[in-house]
Amino acid sequence: MRLLYEVTEGLNYKKLYRSYSILGRNSAIDPKTLFRIVVYGYMERIFSSRELEKACVRDVNFRWLLQGQKAPSHNTIARFKSSRMKYCLEDLFNQLVLKLNEKDEIKFENLFIDGTKIEANANRYTFVWKKSTKKI
Numbered sequence: 474m475r476l477l478y479e480v481t482e483g484l485n486y487k488k489l490y491r492s493y494s495i496l497g498r499n500s501a502i503d504p505k506t507l508f509r510i511v512v513y514g515y516m517e518r519i520f521s522s523r524e525l526e527k528a529c530v531r532d533v534n535f536r537w538l539l540q541g542q543k544a545p546s547h548n549t550i551a552r553f554k555s556s557r558m559k560y561c562l563e564d565l566f567n568q569l570v571l572k573l574n575e576k577d578e579i580k581f582e583n584l585f586i587d588g589t590k591i592e593a594n595a596n597r598y599t600f601v602w603k604k605s606t607k608k609i
Contacts, residue, residue, distance in 0.1 A: 474513060474534045474536065474537065474566045475512055476576075476578065477509060478509065478537075478538060480499065480511070480569060480576065480578075481505065481509050481535060481569065483572055484565060484569065484572065485568060486501040486504065486508075486561075486565070487506055488560060488561035488564050488565075489504050489505075489508065489557065489560075489565065490560075491560075491561075491562045492556075492557045492560045492561065493557070493583060500538075501542075501543065501545070501549065502542050502549065503541070503542070504547050504553070504557065505537060506538065506540065506605065507545060507549070507550065507553045507557075508558070509538050509566065510525060510529060510535060510538055510539070510545070510550070511525070511550070511553070511554060511558065512569070513534065513535065513538060515533075515542045518593060522548075522551040523547045523579040525545075525547070525550050526544065526545065526546060526547040526550060529544035530544045531603075550604060563590070575581060596606065
């Protein structure tokens with residue numbers, strides 16, 4: 474968590490800040506902090522906005538990432554993820570990976586792809602089989 478804070482401190486957030494309107498009100502929480510919360514939540518397998526909100530209130534690590542700022546509501550987190558982050562996610566993620574590589578926290582030696590097939594309840598016959606992907 475502290476490594477995440479340190480690495481995200483050096484990222485270029487220009488695209489993220491550009492996604493906010495100059496005319497609108499200021500964000501209650503710094504966009505950098507919201508990005509850290511979302512990334513750390515994903516690292517901890519917390520994907521839901523409501524669960525992230527709970528974690529920001531209860532979890533010490535999330536509180537530390539907030540650095541004294543008020544915990545964001547689930548609406549704030551959802552709005553950030555759906556409308557703000559989509560413009561700059563790829564750029565920020567690439568920067569994050571490169572910074573982690575510079576610190577020797579990750580290496581680009583192995584690549585693993587999970588080929589797990591899980592049948593959904595909604596539509597039971599929607600598997601994509603290996604043979605059909607080879608045809609493409």
